[in-house]
Amino acid sequence: MLSLNMESDEKKVENEKELFSGYGCYNKDWILLTNSQQKLNHLICCICKQVANNAVELQCDEHENAEQMYLAGEECLQMYLKQNNSKCPIQQHDHCEFVKNKSLIQQVSDLLVTCPRQYTLKKIQPKEEHENECNYKGKISEMKAHLDNSCQLISIRQIILLIKELQSQLQDEKLQTVLPLFLSFF
Numbered sequence: 001m002l003s004l005n006m007e008s009d010e011k012k013v014e015n016e017k018e019l020f021s022g023y024g025c026y027n028k029d030w031i032l033l034t035n036s037q038q039k040l041n042h043l044i045c046c047i048c049k050q051v052a053n054n055a056v057e058l059q060c061d062e063h064e065n066a067e068q069m070y071l072a073g074e075e076c077l078q079m080y081l082k083q084n085n086s087k088c089p090i091q092q093h094d095h096c097e098f099v100k101n102k103s104l105i106q107q108v109s110d111l112l113v114t115c116p117r118q119y120t121l122k123k124i125q126p127k128e129e130h131e132n133e134c135n136y137k138g139k140i141s142e143m144k145a146h147l148d149n150s151c152q153l154i155s156i157r158q159i160i161l162l163i164k165e166l167q168s169q170l171q172d173e174k175l176q177t178v179l180p181l182f183l184s185f186f
């Protein structure tokens, strides 16, 4: 059934947060499953190299004449500025100027993606047969509602919480009461 290596799986769980949290940029490999590379090329965050969430365009005078447009996910940029004394990620100059790019934000929200929990599950245990699968496909903008309301998979984070609880209960020798409950999830 479940053979989880707690430590490495916990690291992967952190990836799940990155994969779909509603904020932060979106995992490119996940989005590439249902979209062409070409379609994503102009949607990449210049800081994390993933697909920009809440895309902002860097419009500083310093690189006004650059041939390419510099794009970042809003959260990535805010974090970068905080950690780098407000220096622009492009040329490390002061006074980074950026504006929201509504059309790119819209393009990203409209990208079709598969269920992120299904993706994470396959990634963590690719060879295992999973009884429950979520074949949902929808726009990024609709994914939060899917995860909150209609997804049949529980998140790997919840599984690990359950196992932790089980382990602590084991120590308390209260297994009898928890085990049936735990098994009912599988």
Ligand SMILES: [Zn+2]
Pocket (backbone or CB within 6 Å): 024, 025, 045, 046, 047, 048, 049, 050, 051, 052, 053, 072, 073, 076, 077
């Ligand atoms: Zn980013």
Ligand SMILES: [Zn+2]
Pocket (backbone or CB within 6 Å): 058, 059, 060, 062, 063, 088, 089, 090, 091, 093, 096, 097
């Ligand atoms: Zn700049």
Ligand SMILES: [Zn+2]
Pocket (backbone or CB within 6 Å): 115, 116, 117, 118, 134, 135, 136, 146, 147, 150, 151, 152, 153
């Ligand atoms: Zn789902």
